[in-house]
Amino acid sequence: MKKLLALTVFFVLGFTQYSFGQQKGDVWLGGSSNAGLTLSPLYLGAGFHADYFLTNPLSVGLNSSLSLSSSYTYFSLAPQVSYFVTEDLYAQVIVDVLEYSGGDVDVGLKSITARLGYWMVLHENAVASPAINLYNISESPQLGLSLGFKLRLPENYRPF
Numbered sequence: 001m002k003k004l005l006a007l008t009v010f011f012v013l014g015f016t017q018y019s020f021g022q023q024k025g026d027v028w029l030g031g032s033s034n035a036g037l038t039l040s041p042l043y044l045g046a047g048f049h050a051d052y053f054l055t056n057p058l059s060v061g062l063n064s065s066l067s068l069s070s071s072y073t074y075f076s077l078a079p080q081v082s083y084f085v086t087e088d089l090y091a092q093v094i095v096d097v098l099e100y101s102g103g104d105v106d107v108g109l110k111s112i113t114a115r116l117g118y119w120m121v122l123h124e125n126a127v128a129s130p131a132i133n134l135y136n137i138s139e140s141p142q143l144g145l146s147l148g149f150k151l152r153l154p155e156n157y158r159p160f
Contacts, residue, residue: 026053030129030150044068049080049148057084063094075100076110088119092131112137115146125152 028051044067051061059082067074077098084090096110117131127150135142 024053024055026059027051027153028053028059028127028150029153030148032146032148047148049150051080051082051150058082059084072102073100078113084119088121090117090119091115092117109138111135111139125154126150 030049030051032047045065047063047065049061049063051059053059061080061082063078063080065074065076065078076096078094078096080092080094082090082092092115094113094115096112097107099106099110114134114137115131117129120128120130122128129148129150131146131148133144133146135144
């Protein structure tokens with residue numbers, strides 16, 4: 001009987017998930033990084049993003065990325081809009097509008113990325129966000145995966 005009770009408790013706790021409902025005014029800061037080796041030389045990349053929740057299911061933000069290799073430096077800025085379909089599942093659109101590459105700054109519509117992600121609560125103020133991405137929809141679409149981490153700013157540090 002004890003084994004059955006222990007097994008039941010294990011399964012209930014193992015498959016129980018608590019969700020954190022995003023609230024209007026929440027500010028989340030996050031980042032991601034990647035490294036790789038392709039036919040070109042080794043490259044390193046990092047991204048930073050900030051989200052501000054306008055309402056419970058809707059946030060706006062800014063996404064930036066920096067990539068470095070032995071042959072180039074790349075930087076971009078992109079506004080983003082996220083909509084939470086459920087408390088954990090979100091759809092996001094990122095529009096790249098500013099790029100710096102090889103000494104040239106280019107402003108205008110560069111690319112559009114669509115993302116379907118999962119808001120995995122690690123703590124009340126921390127989430128992991130795995131996502132499926134469709135990069136560069138406007139020209140030559142590419143499919144990819146990403147994993148980001150976000151932290152919620154305490155109320156006394158929020159700019160708004």
